[in-house]
Amino acid sequence: MARIPLVTRGEVAADEHAAYDAFVKMRGAEPSAGPFALLAHIPQLAHHLETLRLLIRDEKSVSQRVQELVMIAVAREMSCGYIWYAHASSARAAGVPGAAIDAIRERRTVSGLRPDEQAAYDYTCELLRERKVSQPTYDRASASFGRRGALTLTNLIACYAMLAYNMNAYELVPPQHATEPPLPQGD
Numbered sequence: 001m002a003r004i005p006l007v008t009r010g011e012v013a014a015d016e017h018a019a020y021d022a023f024v025k026m027r028g029a030e031p032s033a034g035p036f037a038l039l040a041h042i043p044q045l046a047h048h049l050e051t052l053r054l055l056i057r058d059e060k061s062v063s064q065r066v067q068e069l070v071m072i073a074v075a076r077e078m079s080c081g082y083i084w085y086a087h088a089s090s091a092r093a094a095g096v097p098g099a100a101i102d103a104i105r106e107r108r109t110v111s112g113l114r115p116d117e118q119a120a121y122d123y124t125c126e127l128l129r130e131r132k133v134s135q136p137t138y139d140r141a142s143a144s145f146g147r148r149g150a151l152t153l154t155n156l157i158a159c160y161a162m163l164a165y166n167m168n169a170y171e172l173v174p175p176q177h178a179t180e181p182p183l184p185q186g187d
Contacts, residue, residue, distance in 0.1 A: 002172045003169075003171050007037065007040045007041045012040070012041070019044045020040060020043035034172070035167050038170050039166060049162065052159055056155050056159055061145055061146060061152050064094050065096060066116060066117055066145075068090050068091035068094045069096050069120060070121070071083060071086075071160050073120075073121055073124040074124060074128065074157055074160040074161055074164060075088075076105065080167055082173070083160060085174035085175065085177050085180070086174070088105070089177065097112045097113065099111070100112050100113055115144065116144040119143070119144040122137055122141075123141040123150075124157050127154070
């Protein structure tokens with residue numbers, strides 16, 4: 001159970017119904033689980049964050065496979081079980097090697113990634129751990145994805161870090177996944 005209850009339209013202020021409705025329309029349904037069901041307490045924030053998330057996810061400079069890898073790297077680095085729950089199997093389905101996914105979950109050395117995937121993974125981990133990236137790490141990411149792709153990586157990491165902060169602060173516990181082991185407890 002999360003620290004605060006998930007919210008429905010009837011629980012937001014009447015003057016925020018238009019923002020809530022726009023948010024629900026964008027998502028296609030009222031959220032009943034996950035971070036956006038929490039964020040909907042502030043409908044404009046939820047709407048704008050979802051707009052940003054979709055803009056980044058639709059950006060073609062970084063493949064879906066690499067995006068899923070980045071999302072599980074964010075999940076692991078930030079110990080966010082809900083992002084892990086939501087994206088580990090998607091990363092597998094997108095072609096991220098299972099051994100790499102398992103190594104990320106278990107905090108082992110990650111190997112078996114393509115050079116662009118390794119560049120994105122290293123960029124993600126370094127940015128989250130150090131709050132900046134070194135010139136060699138930046139250069140590898142830029143060589144792999146171009147300037148636009150490096151910007152996309154940075155903002156994908158930031159967007160999912162924001163989601164992770166919210167889920168971690170409000171103790172949003174993920175359901176059990178049918179096929180993916182959860183992140184280890186206590187990390």
